[in-house]
Amino acid sequence: MAIALDRHNYDAIARAEATRRKGGWIVLGVALLVSLVWLAPFYYLIVSAFKSSTEYAAGHPLALPQGLSPIVDNAIRVWTDAKLGWGLVNSALYGLVGASVAVFVAAMAAFGLTRLDFSGRTFWFMLIFSGTVFPFQMYLIPLFFTYQQIGLLNTRAGMILFYCAICVPFPVLVLRNFMAGLNREMDEAARMDGANDWRVFFSIVLPNAKGPMLALFLLQFTWIWNDLLFSTVLGNTPEIRSVMNALQVFQGAYTSAGPNIAMTGALMASIPTVLLFFILRRHFMAGLSVSA
Amino acid sequence: MAQVSLRDLVKVYGRQPAVRGIDLDIQDREFVVFVGPSGCGKSTTLRMIAGLENISHGELLIDGQMVNDLPSRQRGVAMVFQTYALYPHMTVRQNMSFGLRLAGLPKAEIEERVARAVSVLELGPYLDRRPSQLSGGQRQRVAMGRAIVREPKVFLFDEPLSNLDAKLRNQMRIEIKRLQKALNVTTIYVTHDQVEAMTLADRIVVMKDGLIAQVGTPIELYEAPANQFVAGFIGAPAMNFFAGRVEAGEHDGLVFRSNAFDAVLPTGRFARLEIGRPVVAGLRPDDVVPVGHGVPPTGGIAATGIVILSEVLGGESQILLRLGEAEVMAKMSQPRPVESDERLPLQLNTDRLHLFDAETGASLRASADAR
Numbered sequence: 001m002a003i004a005l006d007r008h009n010y011d012a013i014a015r016a017e018a019t020r021r022k023g024g025w026i027v028l029g030v031a032l033l034v035s036l037v038w039l040a041p042f043y044y045l046i047v048s049a050f051k052s053s054t055e056y057a058a059g060h061p062l063a064l065p066q067g068l069s070p071i072v073d074n075a076i077r078v079w080t081d082a083k084l085g086w087g088l089v090n091s092a093l094y095g096l097v098g099a100s101v102a103v104f105v106a107a108m109a110a111f112g113l114t115r116l117d118f119s120g121r122t123f124w125f126m127l128i129f130s131g132t133v134f135p136f137q138m139y140l141i142p143l144f145f146t147y148q149q150i151g152l153l154n155t156r157a158g159m160i161l162f163y164c165a166i167c168v169p170f171p172v173l174v175l176r177n178f179m180a181g182l183n184r185e186m187d188e189a190a191r192m193d194g195a196n197d198w199r200v201f202f203s204i205v206l207p208n209a210k211g212p213m214l215a216l217f218l219l220q221f222t223w224i225w226n227d228l229l230f231s232t233v234l235g236n237t238p239e240i241r242s243v244m245n246a247l248q249v250f251q252g253a254y255t256s257a258g259p260n261i262a263m264t265g266a267l268m269a270s271i272p273t274v275l276l277f278f279i280l281r282r283h284f285m286a287g288l289s290v291s292a
Numbered sequence: 293m294a295q296v297s298l299r300d301l302v303k304v305y306g307r308q309p310a311v312r313g314i315d316l317d318i319q320d321r322e323f324v325v326f327v328g329p330s331g332c333g334k335s336t337t338l339r340m341i342a343g344l345e346n347i348s349h350g351e352l353l354i355d356g357q358m359v360n361d362l363p364s365r366q367r368g369v370a371m372v373f374q375t376y377a378l379y380p381h382m383t384v385r386q387n388m389s390f391g392l393r394l395a396g397l398p399k400a401e402i403e404e405r406v407a408r409a410v411s412v413l414e415l416g417p418y419l420d421r422r423p424s425q426l427s428g429g430q431r432q433r434v435a436m437g438r439a440i441v442r443e444p445k446v447f448l449f450d451e452p453l454s455n456l457d458a459k460l461r462n463q464m465r466i467e468i469k470r471l472q473k474a475l476n477v478t479t480i481y482v483t484h485d486q487v488e489a490m491t492l493a494d495r496i497v498v499m500k501d502g503l504i505a506q507v508g509t510p511i512e513l514y515e516a517p518a519n520q521f522v523a524g525f526i527g528a529p530a531m532n533f534f535a536g537r538v539e540a541g542e543h544d545g546l547v548f549r550s551n552a553f554d555a556v557l558p559t560g561r562f563a564r565l566e567i568g569r570p571v572v573a574g575l576r577p578d579d580v581v582p583v584g585h586g587v588p589p590t591g592g593i594a595a596t597g598i599v600i601l602s603e604v605l606g607g608e609s610q611i612l613l614r615l616g617e618a619e620v621m622a623k624m625s626q627p628r629p630v631e632s633d634e635r636l637p638l639q640l641n642t643d644r645l646h647l648f649d650a651e652t653g654a655s656l657r658a659s660a661d662a663r
Contacts, residue, residue: 185377188344189438193391194365203390207381 048263049074056260074264078250081257082265083238087246090235091225092272093156094242098163099220103213105164106171111201113172114179115187125176131169137229139166144233152234159235159242166230167220171213178212179205214283222273243269294355294368294445294478295320296341302349303336310336312502313350318480323472326482327489328499328525335450337499338482342371342448354445365395370439371448374455376431378423378438385419388437402441409437412474429460436471447472449481453488465491486526490514498522520653523574523646529610531574532620535650538569548573548645552618553595555642562647563658570650577610579641580622589641597622599634611636 048056050065052073078084112118113125143162144153152158182205190204206213231242238246247269249255250262277284296318303311311333318324326334339345341352343364352360359367378387385406392402410416413433423431432452439447449468453461469492472479483489489496490510498505498513498521505525506518517523523531536550538557546557546565550573557565580597581588597613597620609627613620613636622638630636647656 183375183377185373185375186379188342189371189373189377190379190390191344192342192364192369192371193438193442194394199394204379 045263045267048260049267051260053258053260056258061259070260071264074261075268077257077261078265078268081261082246082249084243084246084265084268086239087241087243087269088272090156090159090240091243091269094159094163094231095221095224097160098167098224099217101160101164102167102220103171103217106168106175106216107206107209107213108201109168109172110175110179111205113176115200115205116197125172128169128172131166132173136166140229140233143230147234154235154237154240156235156240159231159240162230162234163224163227167224171216171220174212174216175209178209182208211283211286214280215286218277218280218284221276225273295353296446296478296480297353297356298337298341298350299353300350301337301340301347301352303333303340303345304348309502311340314504316497316504316507318478321476321478323469323479323481323492323494324497325489325493325495326480326497326499327484327486328505330484332499333502334482334484334497334499338371338448338450338480341446341480342369343367365391368445369448370442370444370446371450372432372435372439372452374451376423376435376452376455378431378434380423383420383422384415384426384434384437387423387434388441391438391442405441405443406437409440412440412471413437428456429464432456432464433467436468440471440475445478447475447477447479449479451483452481453483454485468492487528490526496526498525516655516657517574517646518655520572520574520648520655523648523655527576529577529621529623531576531646532580532618534573534575534618534620536571536573538565538567538571538647540567548642548647550616550618552616552620553593553640553642555593555640555645557645557647558591558643561645561658562656564656565647571656572648572650572653574646574648575620575640575642576644577621577623579644580613580620581639581641582611582622582624583637583639585627586623586625588639589643591643592639592641595638595640597636597638599630599632599636601632602630604629613638 044062047062047065050068050071051059052070055066055070109128113121147153147158152161186208187200187204190200195203225242226244227242228244228248231245232248235241236245247262247265250257250265298314298316298318301311301314302309314333314337316324326337328334336345340347343359343362347360351358354367354369379390382390388406388409389402392405397405410419413436415430415433415437418426418430418434423434426434435452452468453464456464465488468481481488481492493510495507495509496513497507500521506513506522508516508518510526513522513526517526520533524533534550534552536548536552539547539549541547541556545559546567548555548557548571555573579589579592583594595615597611597615600612600614600619602609602611602624604627607625607627609624609630611622611624611630613622615638622636624630648654649656
């Protein structure tokens with residue numbers, strides 16, 4: 001006897017179920033309001049970037065621009081005044097090297113903390129973990145004097161070294177938890193297949209930690225890219241400074257540039273991180289769901 | 293092809309002993325199953341043989357060579373894990389060839405070995421799939437394939453079927469048995485499931501509290517358990533136990549008396565019996581036969597049980613009865629429906645009675661003495 005699969009109209013039941021679950025207009029209204037508040041600064045940034053200095057001074061700051069062409073002049077002004085080319089190159093260097101090295105080192109540490117048997121494992125973990133507990137600003141003054149003494153102040157090597165180190169603890173925390181959840185029998189199988197610790201790390205654990213590692217890379221890259229405090233204090237010559245530091249020429253009492261130039265600079269400086277996010281977003285989302 | 297010898301093998305974690313000294317000789321091509329309740333040390337023993345745990349004390353010999361300090365890859369052992377432990381980021385082909393690639397085997401040989409394993413395990417259509425795209429049974433077969441391609445001297449299985457559903461488990465059990473027969477490799481298999489142990493093993497090693505409780509063929513363990521623990525562990529449903537004592541009977545014979553039943557003890561079956569000795573008698577559910585169901589025992593005694601409840605399995609029913617002041621499980625073949633509180637006439641096959649020392653649990657069987 002055949003089994004009847006269509007005893008009910010299941011599409012209609014599904015539609016009714018969906019309607020019952022839908023939130024009311026109030027939820028939608030609140031959501032719209034919150035989005036509006038959140039989007040307002042972006043609106044200001046975009047419209048300002050398309051205004052010339054005179055246009056900006058003449059009209060209301062939130063008024064729509066009269067044309068699109070002023071952004072070209074603004075961009076050229078930003079590029080030359082702030083030496084933005086150097087800034088972008090430096091920030092890219094600090095971000096790529098700093099975040100990659102930090103996440104890789106963190107992955108090795110997490111592997112050691114979860115897979116290798118050595119005494120004081122908990123102590124070492126707590127020591128690294130303490131790096132995420134204290135506010136970063138605490139390191140600023142000692143770092144400045146140390147860097148000054150050993151000649152690392154205002155050097156690319158010094159900047160990279162700092163970013164590599166500061167970005168290690170948080171990824172260790174996340175990757176340790178992730179790796180602790182990876183099937184231990186998988187590495188035992190690899191060991192029986194003849195793999196040593198390094199081989200287990202590179203061929204078995206690392207490929208399976210790709211998602212969270214990419215997400216962490218992106219987070220740390222963005223942090224380094226956006227860092228203003230440390231890059232101002234530790235690397236402040238035009239050839240060394242980061243892009244965020246470079247934008248500071250448009251701030252303060254003695255600057256001749258208007259907010260439209262500053263906003264164009266901000267827009268230009270944020271394009272690379274946004275691009276990177278779009279390129280890696282699939283991994284980022286997957287990694288987030290793991291690290292959450 | 294290898295013999296495996298365990299000499300006084302001990303494993304301690306901190307100060308906690310997990311394996312307390314095991315002696316065992318496993319013959320070439322033998323299929324040995326370690327079975328026991330959780331925490332009995334069976335997996336730890338297997339992991340010591342695999343080289344995944346250090347050996348705290350004792351010697352492990354494979355083919356006469358001491359391998360205590362050899363890493364697993366040099367011991368010639370391969371293992372199938374409970375969770376299959378496949379590498380999720382590799383295809384079936386890469387999973388199976390990983391160890392061979394590490395060993396630096398020539399490409400042609402790797403391909404040939406993988407092809408051979410694939411044809412034995414019928415994995416052909418899945419070679420380029422990832423483990424996540426396979427069903428549980430297929431993953432299990434890939435895990436076995438990964439072990440086969442290494443052409444090990446000894447196969448190790450650590451509860452390989454416990455993650456499968458019941459139907460697949462039966463199917464894979466037969467496949468493992470067939471595979472072992474075909475490859476003819478010494479195999480050590482760990483399980484907590486006594487049905488797996490009985491059906492797969494040439495010899496079963498029953499473990500308890502880090503020690504071997506008994507070693508023997510499945511039939512030996514079933515028919516002549518060396519102690520009360522093995523008697524209760526092997527066989528499903530479990531053996532019925534009755535506390536009682538040995539007393540003098542007619543014609544110089546001996547009688548077992550308990551609050552469930554009294555039975556004349558067959559002469560010659562037991563040794564070391566003395567009058568007044570407190571003992572525990574064991575009777576398998578197969579030997580508690582409801583009258584009119586199944587083959588009536590030739591000897592034995594008649595009794596009447598009161599039904600407490602019955603579990604219907606279709607081909608047979610397992611009936612929990614009150615017998616005297618004790619509870620007893622009976623097997624009813626060609627079952628009929630029974631009601632609770634129904635009075636059920638029984639035939640107890642006391643010719644197949646087991647007796648154990650009430651204190652030590654050791655079997656009082658005459659044949660068990662030699663062991």
